[in-house]
Amino acid sequence: MISGLYAITRETDNTAQLLAAVTAVLNGGARTVQYRDKSGDVARQHEQASVLMTLCRRYHVPFIVNDSLRLADLIGADGVHLGRDDGTVREARIILGPDRIIGVSCYHSLDLALAAQEAGADYVAFGRFFSSGTKPNATPAELSLLRQATYQIHRPIVAIGGVTLSNANHLISAGADAVAVIGALFDRQDVEEAARQFADLFVDETED
Numbered sequence: 001m002i003s004g005l006y007a008i009t010r011e012t013d014n015t016a017q018l019l020a021a022v023t024a025v026l027n028g029g030a031r032t033v034q035y036r037d038k039s040g041d042v043a044r045q046h047e048q049a050s051v052l053m054t055l056c057r058r059y060h061v062p063f064i065v066n067d068s069l070r071l072a073d074l075i076g077a078d079g080v081h082l083g084r085d086d087g088t089v090r091e092a093r094i095i096l097g098p099d100r101i102i103g104v105s106c107y108h109s110l111d112l113a114l115a116a117q118e119a120g121a122d123y124v125a126f127g128r129f130f131s132s133g134t135k136p137n138a139t140p141a142e143l144s145l146l147r148q149a150t151y152q153i154h155r156p157i158v159a160i161g162g163v164t165l166s167n168a169n170h171l172i173s174a175g176a177d178a179v180a181v182i183g184a185l186f187d188r189q190d191v192e193e194a195a196r197q198f199a200d201l202f203v204d205e206t207e208d
Contacts, residue, residue: 002123003156004032004178004202005028005032005195006031006034006160006179007032007034007181008180008182009033009186010186010187011036011037011038013039013041013044015048018048019051019055021191022056024195025191025194027192027195028194028196028197028199029195029199029200030195030199031199033063033064034064034180035048035049035052035064035065035077037066038067049063049075053076056078062078063078064077064078064101065080066083067083068080069082069087069092069096072096079096079100079101079103080103081105082105089119090120101122102122103121103124103158104116104124106124106125107126107138107141108145110148110149110153112124113126114153116155117155123155123157124149124155124158126141126146126158126159127162127180128160129143129161129162129163130164131162143170143171146175150175157175157176157177158177159176159178163179163181164184165184165194165198172202179201181198184198
């Protein structure tokens with residue numbers, strides 16, 4: 001079950017620094033970690049993904065590889081996250097098998113989410129919802145999309161894009177099961193405390 005704080009890593013060539021940052025978010029309560037690296041450096045990606053997967057296993061937290069089905073399969077990751085051009089759910093399921101996690105970016109489209117659900121995706125992701133440094137030109141998604149999706153999508157729903165501590169509650173209240181965070185997590189001076197504050201949003205939601 002994908003829920004709570006979904007941490008997406010910053011791209012860096014400093015593997016030790018990356019490992020320390022992800023350790024901090026895990027200590028703070030992250031429930032899922034996604035490795036995201038667009039560098040094209042295959043050796044670096046394999047090294048970093050391998051050490052992060054080992055770390056996440058110690059915390060019993062799912063480790064997801066962004067975009068690369070090949071890398072996810074090669075290291076035995078817990079799953080893969082597919083964007084528009086990263087292959088199909090069917091292909092991923094054939095390669096990874098029935099028990100690993102397949103997530104799909106659905107951007108601002110409920111139709112894409114319905115298709116992903118029908119194809120057997122384990123979760124869907126919508127966004128960006130707010131101004132995003134990672135994807136500044138992406139078409140915005142509306143909070144109403146989350147509300148509508150809760151009636152038709154029977155998989156965990158992840159909200160992404162410009163998520164901060166000040167706006168995450170809007171996404172959770174609208175129906176997001178998880179919030180995916182990069183900058184507001186890894187750019188903070190105290191990464192562990194930032195993770196804890198995000199994780200606490202879901203504790204409060206459960207108590208309500």
